[in-house]
Amino acid sequence: MTTRNSKSNVWSLLVSIGTFLLYALTYAAPSGYSYGAALLLLTSLGYLTTRPRWQITAEDKAIACSFLCIFIVSAIIFFIHGNELKTLDQTSRYVLLVPILMLLLNTPPSLRILWAGIAAGSISAGIVAAWQRHWLELYRPDGFMTSAIPFGDISLMGGILCLAGMFWSNSQGRSVRIWQAALAMGFLAGVYASFLSGSRGGWLAIPATLTLFFIAFLTKKNLRQALLCLLLLVASISLIFLALRGEIMNRYDIAVLEVNQYAQHREADTSVGIRLEAWRAAIMNISEKPILGWSYQDYNARLYELAEEKKADISITSLANIHNNYLEAWVHQGIFGLLALLAMFIVPFWFFCKRLRSPNIKVQSLAVGGASLLVSFFIFGLTQVILGRNNGNALLA
Secondary structure (H helix, E strand, O other): OHHHHHHHHHHHHHHHHHHHHHHHOOOOOOOOHHHHHHHHHHHHHHHHOOOOOOOOOHHHHHHHHHHHHHHHHHHHHHHHHOOOHHHHHHHHHHHHHHHHHHHHHHOOOOHHHHHHHHHHHHHHHHHHHHHHHHHOOOOOOOOOOOOHHHHHHHHHHHHHHHHHHHHHHHHOHHHHHHHHHHHHHHHHHHHHHHHHHOOHHHHHHHHHHHHHHHHHHOOOOOHHHHHHHHHHHHHHHHHHHHHOHHHHHHHHHHHHHHHHHHHHHOOOOOHHHHHHHHHHHHHHHHOOOOOOOOOHHHHHHHHHHHHHOOOOOHHHHHOOOOOOHHHHHHHHHHHHHHHHHHHHHHHHHHHHHOOOOOOOHHHHHHHHHHHHHHHHHHHHOOOOOHHHOHHHHHHHO
16 A cells, blocks of 8 residues: 555656646746656656556546547548648647546646646746846847747736636635735736737737636625725736836737738738738638648648739748638648637536536636636637647647
8 A cells, every 4th residue: 555655646746747847947948848748748658557547537538539639630631631741740749648638637736836837937937028128138028939929828828827826825724825926926927928028919818818717706795805806907917018008009009000001902011911811811712622621732832823813912921820720720621620629629618617616716716727728729829820839739738
């Protein structure tokens, strides 16, 4: 019995360390997310060798199947279109997520270490953003990621998770104040980093996730307390907004100008304009092959044809992707790829929503955090292919 317990403690410790590193290092080091993710994967494979007795519910199976469907559809399309092997790179990550999911279900991480990692990562995002902006003089901090957009969006997600963690902190007895302070700092740091990065598309997630918080925590008994929390939340975000008013308003004004330019003159030589043009071209091409989509080679050739025919601007041929997760999936994997992608969001989101009113504050906080994460990533995917990046896939799952 002692030997079994000691082995169980080792697996639990490795899971907790991997989870902590996944969140804590994401913003503080190049490819920071990979250390925790790699440790969790290796731990899950090692755990499989012990032939554990799985305790898997129907919900767990549904989530695992939603991961596998992403890869299965992309693999079938890979053979049909004859795409390059690298096109399976990102979707293959979902196969690797299944053993990690099984490990986490049987040996969950310590909640204290989980929330500590989330808080540490979010605080580090604010520090890195401030350092890059004010010391390195980068106009849009990117936090060692490929660009400012994923950095800003993922930082915002970290801040939102910290907000969910503040409700969990109420269960921490004498250390409640310490946890509240740490998670509050994480929330403010995440929002600050997002605003400083100028990642406009991600800001749409703020009202959507706040709605989930109200659905979860607002009752007749705590109406006054909830309104007070809302006022404090609005005040906090407003202070950050006022401190960065110049940068934020500049990004907003540019977006409005570029939308108007595209609407009036189809001006595609701008950040917003080229996205709108890419989306328009994608919708045109989807109508031609809605079921199985286009191969990457054929789609690129088609874009040049549209440009030569003056039906689309030549600028979109320089884009690495369509800058929309859902159009990207539909164009290259057809309607089945789109449905698999939507299922991956909807299935776990529904299970989280079922627990938004749980009487157990620990479960409720995790449910709000999980639902908020999915909603945030769904919105991030409207203006970028967030799941075409390793950091996006690692942190979503």
